[in-house]
Amino acid sequence: MANSLFLPNHSFIAPPRLSASLPSKPLPLPRLGFSLNNSSSIISQSSRSGSRSRRASSFKSHLAPRDSVPPTNAKEDRTRSNVEASESGADxxxxxxxxxxxxxxxxxxFNGDxxxxxxxxxxxxILExxxxxxxxxxxxxxxxxxxxxxxFIRLQADFDNCRKRFEKERLTVRTDAQEEVIESLLPMVDNFERAKQYIKPETDKEKKIDASYQGIYKQLVETMKSLHVAVVPTVGKxxxxxxxxxxxxxxxxxxKEGIIIQExxxxxxxxxxLLRPAMVKVSTGPGSKKAPVATEKSSGLPATAAGVEK
Structure with a gap:
């Protein structure tokens, strides 16, 4: 109040009433007193409320923006989940x-808040x-x-098996192709060997022609050797x-019986x-009478005919 006075006893003095006539003796002033107990109770409640609001604001200040009220719709929940997933490493x-x-x-x-x-x-x-x-x-x-x-282990094993199978198939295809080519050349080898057996050059011209043919045959034999072609062993085996x-x-x-005597x-x-089996004559063992041993001339090809070396 603008006209009130604050006294040392913590009481307030009401302003005097104005009257038309002033008495000769002043009237006593009414006192509006307040109990210290009531005022302290009001002050205590006010301070407790202020402390509670300060603690609430302090608690909210410690919370991150994403720690506030849970989202109310699915879209916000998905957004929050994505943010949490991106920050999962921030332990x-x-x-x-x-x-x-x-x-x-x-x-x-402790404070009963x-x-x-x-x-x-x-x-x-929420944290749980x-x-x-x-x-x-x-x-x-x-x-x-x-x-x-x-x-990954299964795929690696499958890849290794596939690689091995591919390599095996590649070698098989290569070997089959070589077999076909070499088998087609074997009749040519036979013809060269027969020609060398039966043709006997007499003149210089015939000898030159024979030498040319033998040079070609020798080159063919060397080529077959480079392809790992070998002769099947026969006589004496x-x-x-x-x-x-x-x-x-x-x-x-x-x-003895069972031994090859001629190729x-x-x-x-x-x-x-095996590319081609060898055609042979086999011994049946010694007979009752001595039989002459077959000579090379009795065979279609000599036992040591020219060609791929044994």
Whole structure:
């Protein structure tokens, strides 16, 4: 009040009433007193309310913008989830926030601030949900990593098997192609060997022609050697049905039974694979009478005919 006076006893003096006549004796002034107990109670409630509002504002100031009221629609929830996923690696930031929450929570319980306690408990529940989501995400990621490793191992094994199979097929195709080419050249080898056996050059001109043919034949033989073509061993060797083809059997005083005594046509090997079996004559062992050993002239081809060396 503008006209009131503040007295030392904490009382207020009401202003005097104006009257038309002033008495000779002044009237006593009424006193409007306030109890110190009531005023201190009002001051205490006011300070408690102010302290509560300050704690609430202090609590809210410790919360990050994304820690406020939960989103009310699915779009905001998805946006918040994306932000949380992008900040999942910031572990050092969550620990101070949790400590701050616990500190505010203790103060709120001590002061009986139920509103702040509820807010802190809601925030702790949100953090617990975030933790559970992160645990599930880590478990799912670990399972995906394990599954990815297993798939990688299987793919690597399949790739190695495919590479080995491709290499094997490539070698098989190459070998088959070589076999076809060399088999087509074998009749030419036979003809050169027969020509050398039966043609006997007499004049210088015939000798020159024969030398030219033999030079070509020698070049062909060298080419076949470079392709790992080898002759099937025959005379003096035991008969092997996987390498030899028996076209005749004959008694022999020189060779035991089952030994090849003559080569009729040469056989060839490509590496370790048979190209053509050798046609041979096999001994049946010595007879009751001595039989002359077959000579080279009795065979279609000499046992040591020119060609690919044994």
């Amino acid at each position: 050092q930031h969550h620990l101070p926030r949790l400590r701050t929450l616990l500190k505010v929570y203790k103060e709120a319980i 139920e509103e702040t306690v509820s807010e802190v408990e809601a925030k702790i529940e 949900n975030e933790k559970n989501k992160l645990v599930k995400k880590v478990s799912s990621s670990s399972a995906e990593i394990t599954s990815g490793k297993e798939k 035991s008969f092997d049905p996987s390498l030899h083809e028996a076209v005749a059997r004959e008694e022999s005083q020189e060779f 009729i046509r040469r056989g060839f090997l490509l590496g370790g694979q």
